[in-house]
Amino acid sequence: MPTGEIEVYANFFEILNTCKPLPFQLDEEEPNESLRLKYRYLDMRRPEIQKIFTERHHAYKVARDYLTSNGFFEFETPFLTKSTPEGARDFIVPSRLNTGMFYALPQSPQLFKQILMIAGFDRYFQIVRCFRDEDLRADRQPEFTQIDIEMSFVDVDDVLTLSEGLIKALYQSLKKEAVWEPIPRMGYDEVIESYGTDKPDLRFELPMTELTDIFKGTEFGVFKKTVEEGGAIKSLVLRGKTLSRKDLDTAVEITKEMGAGGLIWIRKENDELQSPIAKYLKDHEKSLINDKLNLLNGDIVFVMADKRNRVNEIMGKFRLYLGEKYGLIRKDLFKFLWVVDFPLFEYSEEEKRYVARHHPFTSPNGSIKDFKGDYDTIKAKAYDLVLNGVEIGGGSIRIYRMDEQMEMFKLLNIKEEDAIEKFGFLLEALEMGAPPHGGLAFGFDRILMMLMGLDSIRDVIPFPKTQRGTCLMTGAPAKIAQKQLNELKIRVTREQ
RNA sequence: GGGGUCGUAGUUAAGCCUGGUUAUAACGCCGGCCUGUCACGCCGGAGGCCGCGAGUUCAAUUCUCGUCGACCCCGCCA
Known part of the structure; x- marks a missing residue:
C-alpha cells in the first residue's frame, strides 16, 4: 500500500515464484525505448502504461457500444486476402497449397465492407x-487498428454526423470531459489556400493571405515574374512577437531548406513598412498591403512568391515552424476539423498518370459520366477528420454502379481486363442491386495517442515494432527453416 | 534511398566541445550492523572492451571515417 497504513499479519505464506533483479527499475526514470520494448512485459507493469491499456480497453467498448446502439453489426473480414493495385505496399504471405501464389494482408477491409x-x-x-508495408514514423506502424465503418443509403452528411457522434463518445471517454460544439467543415481548396496542407493544425490561427493582386504592377523582379507566370504571392503575418534581424535571416534560411526560392519579410515600425525590398514597393502597394493585412506596429509579414502549389506547400510548413518556434500553438486544445470535397484524382509523378487520391471506388461529386477531362478540378465525395494537424480518419461515399465504376477505371487508365482480374467480384456484385453506400475508418491508435497526449503511436500499442519494423521482444522478422522454404517452393536469392 | 540526434557499470545520467592521473554520481546488486518496517537508516564491497571496426596521434571514452542499433524527419504511407 502506498499509504503504508495497512498491515497484514500472515499465519501462513507460500512463495509461488521468485523474481530475479530486473533489467531496469520500474519506479525510476524511464529506460531507453529499446530496453522497454525488449522487456515490454516489465515496462507494461508501470502504472502509466497500465493506465494506457485500461483506457484503450474502455475505448474499444465505447466504440462497440456506440455503433451497436446505432444499429451497426460487427464483422470479421479475411486477413489472408488478395493483393490490390494502387495504394500502399502489401505485406505478402506465400500459399503452400497453391505453389507460387500469394495472399496479401489487407491494407484495409475496403472491398469486403x-x-x-x-x-x-x-x-x-x-x-x-490493417497492414501496410511502408516506412514507419512516430505515428505510423506497419500493423495498426482501424475502427472501420460502412453504411448503406447514405450521403456525405450522414456519415459525418454518425462519425462525429463516435469521436465525441471516444473523446468523452478518454478526456473525461463533456463534449463540445459541432466539428467545423472546410473544403479542401480553402484549407490548402489558407493553411497549405490538407491537415491543418488549428490550435493556432495564422492563415495565409494572398497578395498576388496587389503586385499586379510591381517593379520588384521576382514578384513581377511570378505574377506574369500565373504564380501566387502569399503572406503570413506574425503579430506581437519581437524578432531580431538574425531571427528574420533564420526564417529565410529555414524556408530555403524547405525548398523555397526565397522569402521576403516586411516589418511595420512607427507606421512605416520596412523591408529589404522596401525601395521596390510603391506607396499604393504599401498601403494596400497595410490595409489588406490590417497591419499594426510590430507586425511582421512574411511573403513568398512562386508557383501556387509550391507557395502553399512551403508556407504551410513555414506556418508550422512559426507556430512551434514562437509558441503560438495552444497545446491544451483539441481542434477537430472535417476536410471535405477532396479532389478525385491526383497526378502521380512516379507513375506519370493520374491516380485516385482516395481510392478507385470513391464516388465523384455527381456522375463520372459528366467528366469533361479536367482531372485537376473534379471533386470527390471524400472526407478526412483532422485533429491538431494529424489525420485521424477518412472515408468516402463509394461508386455503387458497375457502369460508373468501369468508367472510373477507364479514367484511371486501368484496363478492363485488369480491373476484372483484380476486382471482378466487386464489379459483379455491383450489378446485383448494390445500394448507395459509403463510410469511413478511424485510426484507432492515433486517436488514443492524441487524446492521451502521447508523442508516439508505439505507446498505445501493446507490442509495437521499431522504426525498422522489428520486434525487439520476439526478434521478428527472422529467418525460417529450410524445410519451410521448401514446402513453399521459395528460394531466397539474396540475404541482407 | 537520403538528412539528423543518441549509444559510458544492471538502470538513468555527467565527463567528450578544449585528447593525458584510479572514468564520476544516483538508484539497483552483494556483504555486515540495526527488534516497527512502510522511498528505512548506518558501514563496507563488487560491478565498465566508454556499441563495434578502422584511422589520426607519443597517447582516443574524447577528434575523423565506416558500421550496427534505437529514435526524429524527407521520400514513401490510395
Missing part, C-alpha cells in the same frame, strides 16, 4: 488490424 453492404447488412463496423 462494400460487399457486406451489397449483402444487405446496412450498417457494418469492425475494429480491425
Whole structure:
C-alpha cells in the first residue's frame, strides 16, 4: 500500500515464484525505448502504461457500444486476402497449397465492407488490424487498428454526423470531459489556400493571405515574374512577437531548406513598412498591403512568391515552424476539423498518370459520366477528420454502379481486363442491386495517442515494432527453416 | 534511398566541445550492523572492451571515417 497504513499479519505464506533483479527499475526514470520494448512485459507493469491499456480497453467498448446502439453489426473480414493495385505496399504471405501464389494482408477491409453492404447488412463496423508495408514514423506502424465503418443509403452528411457522434463518445471517454460544439467543415481548396496542407493544425490561427493582386504592377523582379507566370504571392503575418534581424535571416534560411526560392519579410515600425525590398514597393502597394493585412506596429509579414502549389506547400510548413518556434500553438486544445470535397484524382509523378487520391471506388461529386477531362478540378465525395494537424480518419461515399465504376477505371487508365482480374467480384456484385453506400475508418491508435497526449503511436500499442519494423521482444522478422522454404517452393536469392 | 540526434557499470545520467592521473554520481546488486518496517537508516564491497571496426596521434571514452542499433524527419504511407 502506498499509504503504508495497512498491515497484514500472515499465519501462513507460500512463495509461488521468485523474481530475479530486473533489467531496469520500474519506479525510476524511464529506460531507453529499446530496453522497454525488449522487456515490454516489465515496462507494461508501470502504472502509466497500465493506465494506457485500461483506457484503450474502455475505448474499444465505447466504440462497440456506440455503433451497436446505432444499429451497426460487427464483422470479421479475411486477413489472408488478395493483393490490390494502387495504394500502399502489401505485406505478402506465400500459399503452400497453391505453389507460387500469394495472399496479401489487407491494407484495409475496403472491398469486403462494400460487399457486406451489397449483402444487405446496412450498417457494418469492425475494429480491425490493417497492414501496410511502408516506412514507419512516430505515428505510423506497419500493423495498426482501424475502427472501420460502412453504411448503406447514405450521403456525405450522414456519415459525418454518425462519425462525429463516435469521436465525441471516444473523446468523452478518454478526456473525461463533456463534449463540445459541432466539428467545423472546410473544403479542401480553402484549407490548402489558407493553411497549405490538407491537415491543418488549428490550435493556432495564422492563415495565409494572398497578395498576388496587389503586385499586379510591381517593379520588384521576382514578384513581377511570378505574377506574369500565373504564380501566387502569399503572406503570413506574425503579430506581437519581437524578432531580431538574425531571427528574420533564420526564417529565410529555414524556408530555403524547405525548398523555397526565397522569402521576403516586411516589418511595420512607427507606421512605416520596412523591408529589404522596401525601395521596390510603391506607396499604393504599401498601403494596400497595410490595409489588406490590417497591419499594426510590430507586425511582421512574411511573403513568398512562386508557383501556387509550391507557395502553399512551403508556407504551410513555414506556418508550422512559426507556430512551434514562437509558441503560438495552444497545446491544451483539441481542434477537430472535417476536410471535405477532396479532389478525385491526383497526378502521380512516379507513375506519370493520374491516380485516385482516395481510392478507385470513391464516388465523384455527381456522375463520372459528366467528366469533361479536367482531372485537376473534379471533386470527390471524400472526407478526412483532422485533429491538431494529424489525420485521424477518412472515408468516402463509394461508386455503387458497375457502369460508373468501369468508367472510373477507364479514367484511371486501368484496363478492363485488369480491373476484372483484380476486382471482378466487386464489379459483379455491383450489378446485383448494390445500394448507395459509403463510410469511413478511424485510426484507432492515433486517436488514443492524441487524446492521451502521447508523442508516439508505439505507446498505445501493446507490442509495437521499431522504426525498422522489428520486434525487439520476439526478434521478428527472422529467418525460417529450410524445410519451410521448401514446402513453399521459395528460394531466397539474396540475404541482407 | 537520403538528412539528423543518441549509444559510458544492471538502470538513468555527467565527463567528450578544449585528447593525458584510479572514468564520476544516483538508484539497483552483494556483504555486515540495526527488534516497527512502510522511498528505512548506518558501514563496507563488487560491478565498465566508454556499441563495434578502422584511422589520426607519443597517447582516443574524447577528434575523423565506416558500421550496427534505437529514435526524429524527407521520400514513401490510395
